[in-house]
Amino acid sequence: MSLITARRRRRAAGYAVIVLGLLTAGVAYATVTGQPGTAAAATPSSASPKQIAEGASLFSVTCASCHGMNAQGTSQGPSLIGVGAAAVDFQVSTGRMPAKEISAEMPRKPPVFDTAQTHAIAAYIASLGGGPAIPSAAEVSPIGADMALGQSLFITDCAQCHNFSGAGGALTYGKYAPALTHSTPTQIYEAMLTGPEAMPVFNDTTITPAQKRDIIAYITTVRSEANPGGFSLGRIGPVTEGLVAFLGGIGSLVFASIWITLKRREHT
Amino acid sequence: MSDTPNPNDTPESAGQEPEEPRTPHRIIGTPPPAQSRAMLADETGDHHEPPPELPPVPDNPVRARRAERIVAACFLLSALAGVGFIAAYVGLEVNGLDSTLRSNLALGTSLSVVFLGLGVGAVLWVRNIMPDVELTEQRKPLASPPEQREEFAETFNAGAAASGFKRPLLRRTLLLATAPLAAIPLVLLRDMGPLPGTSLRHTVWRKGMRLIVYGPNTPLRPADFSNPGQMITVVPEGYQDNQVALAKATTIIIKFAPGQLRPPTVMNWTVDDIVAYSKICTHVGCPVALYEQTTHHILCPCHQSTFDAIHGARVIFGPAPRALPQLPLGTDSQGYLIATSDYHVPVGPSFWELGGSGFTGGNES
Structure with a gap:
């Protein structure tokens, strides 16, 4: 006879179950909802020999162990010759590089380098073999963009992986499309331009710079809109609260019914 | 019970053997028939037990007195809330969104308290004041005499x-x-009806029709789509607003590095290592465009069917029964990407009449 079986008929058992259930739901809710942080917007600067030298020195200390002393690539990491400054700025400013370990998907984390250092490494890599440059603040500004066209493009070519509101989603073998909730306009632009990790490339002749700004406008507008409820499941809406309220309400009704029809204990 | 006239002894069945009397079978888990406490005996009067005396006073008078006060308080609360409802209905104006909200809140709350007070009071009354005596009433035969x-x-x-x-x-x-x-x-x-005929086997793609990027509706030259690892959704020019046509004709094009594509990809249908596949999953028709440029897998978000874009979009995982159909590509006189014909095999979910080859092979029909 287990402890629970012996005590479940006690008067307080029903209340204990309800309190325990509410406590579990509350703790789980508090755990999954977090406050989104903000990332600083990066602005490009023209490369000087001094900047390139600083980038080379940072590269040799932090990146060369996987990407090779001359960024030619090793068995641990790909060649970076020709990837361009935009790819470096994306990877370093989102904290994906330098990587802690080689995993299926490099997670976003607080960046190791500040903006000036990031741009220095980017300038060094760009000096090795060209590639797309870091876009200027005006090139990524969502102000005045055609958000309707941005939505059409996003729904057609981005939403299958990143979710219709940019909440992200799973891919194969542990890879995933990250949520776009923290991405800056510059990072979104660079991701489209360079196709980091498993993401396809959307070059400027297929999705023009103006259309990239339209897509950025859609993403930044949608994520700033009011999101009712707590755990919204990628902006589906306050479904989880409804489900919890429904299950909790039905549960309370069941316990109330049990209490109403409970036979009084014979004390004589 | 044995003296009870058998209800089956109707004029029609009089000649048959009398069946066993209708004593209720005891269901496992239910309490045994409480003969001794039965208030009503059966009609034959075999078990005329006197009905149990209902106690004139509750078995726990202290508890009953306390409960009585609580029940009375509940009923009083209910009465007050009822008066409150009337007051809220008469007093609160509803001439705007906020005032209507307040009125609804007051009406709903007061009416809830009315019923809650009545209900809680009644339950407490039953549980603490009314006598707790179990009675069993035997069921009478259902058949008429x-x-x-x-x-x-x-x-x-x-x-x-x-x-x-x-x-x-x-x-x-x-x-x-x-x-x-x-x-x-x-x-x-x-x-x-009518039956679909051959409409499941054809899309609106025709020879010479340009591929345009869905959204901005711009045609593409192979040089515009030049970075290996690119993918984009395209639709037939002229049908970009025809959702019925696009439900079957929507296509993805993917750019590969030279020499990357392998059979059973039909090489004659590619242009500069650009290959076009149907975006409609061959399983149940979801838009399949989760393209990973590192693994060259096209993943369907609905049921995780996975297609290998290098090898003619053959199925490497999941429930899809056949490869994604490949669209024959070419370029027109102005250098824009065009289709050189319709898809050679039906796009989208497979169907009974598709034929055996559709469930095994790819595009070599």
């Missing part, structure tokens, strides 16, 4: 004889009248 049944049969037969139902003309025309009624649903089934 034989005399009543005989009487009914006589009346029915007399009525039937007088109704004139035996006149053949009336009876046959009545039957005839019901026959078309039965056929009507069969005729209505006709409107479930």
